[in-house]
Amino acid sequence: MAVDPETILHIQELKEKHNAVIIAHNYQPPEIQDIADLLGDSLALATEAIKLDADVIIFCGVNFMAETAKILSPEKKVIHPEPKSRCPMAAMITPDALRQMKARHPDAVVVSYVNTTADVKAETDICCTSGNAVKVIKSIPEKKIIFTPDKNLGMYIQRFVPEKEIMCWDGFCGTHQNKITVPRLRSLKEQHPGAEVIVHPECTPDVIDFADKVFSTYGMLVHAKTSETNTFIMGTEKEMCYRLSQDVPEKTFIPVAEAVCQNMKKITLKKVIASLENLEPEINLPMDILEKARIPLERMVNIGRGK
Ligand code: SF4
Incomplete structure (x- = not known):
């Protein structure tokens, strides 16, 4: 449902009053995507946030995405409209547990997916996204890697770097692991035989093997724009299809209907407006965590993105 013009005007006035920008992940509900000044994946949002001439970021x-924006832009006020919007996969690892694993493997380099909390990043050597994970791991001279927290992404990367020994943390994204399955994709393929099946590397290995292509959300967008194919079955969070249909309206994107991240949907228009009015809840991190977590993030940003 489109956001009404009165609400848009109210949001605009509040943004001007506070010199604020709204940035939103590709998995946000359509009405949030519609009011965002900037849309993207976690890497794009974190790196673009640095360049924005704004005092306030909504x-x-x-949660970990808002923390990442704060770590990379500490001088800005970062507001997260719903603190309960947290990634269950990021909650599958704690700094203590990671410290214990590091003690067991002192010769290993810790690579953490950006889907981790700030205190886990503070224990990490270098971060990565699903798009640049292979590039990041190839840049590391050491052979042994502790990869956290997504085992599916870790197993996928291992295919491209057989020379490395990747020890995967036992974490996963429930939306990608449990909701996007081969039977569901096969059934959609039977209904749309000409469609290309594209999946995210957070999916399980059998789903990866079934797919025609594997991309991060950024890679999906680039591929949708440049491919000669017109219909795609999208094995990722359902709302990515909304983003794609806005950017590439001439093509058809078929979601896996069950693939919904409920935590992403905890951000509502009402909460965004309340955040703009009150400038809270604000992300605040202890200075030592913020400074330690910035190091692996900056190393990742310097490597750049892949697909
Ligand atoms: S889609 Fe998965 S990885 Fe992304 S926020 Fe939701 S649970 Fe976390």
Whole structure:
């Protein structure tokens, strides 16, 4: 449902009053995507946030994404409209548990997916996204890697770097692991035989093997724009299809209907407006965590993105 013009005007006035911008992840509900000044994946949002000439960032995504924006832009006020919007996969690892694993493998380099909390990043050597994970791991001279927290992404990367020994943390994204399955994709393929099946590397290995292509959300967008194919079955969070249909309206994107991240949907228009009015809840991190977590993020940003 489109956001009404009166609400848009109210949001605009509040943004001007506070020199604020709204940034939103590709998995946000359509009405949040519609009011966002900037849309993207976690890497794009974090790196673009640095360049924005704004005093306030209203971050519409899960908690670790808002933390990442704060770590990379500490001078800005970062507001997260719903603190309960948290990534269950990021909650599958704690700094203590990671410290214990590091003690067991002192010769290993810790690579953490950006889907981790700030205190886990503070224990990490270098971060990565699903798009640049292979590039990041190839840049590391050491052979042994502790990869956290997504085992599916870790197993996928291992295919491209057989020379490395990747020890995967036992974490996963429930939306990608449990909701996007081969029977569901096969059934959609039977209904749309000409469609290309594209999946996210957070999916399980059998789903990866079934798919025609594997991309991060950024890679999906690039591929949708440049491919000669017109119909795609999208094995990722359902709302990515809304983003794609806005950017590439001439093509058809078929979601896996069950693939919904409920945590992403905890951000509502009402909460965004309340955040703009009150400039809270604000993301605040202890200075030592913020400074330590910035190091692996900056290393990742310097490597750049892949697909
Ligand atoms: S889609 Fe998965 S990885 Fe992304 S925020 Fe939701 S639970 Fe976390």
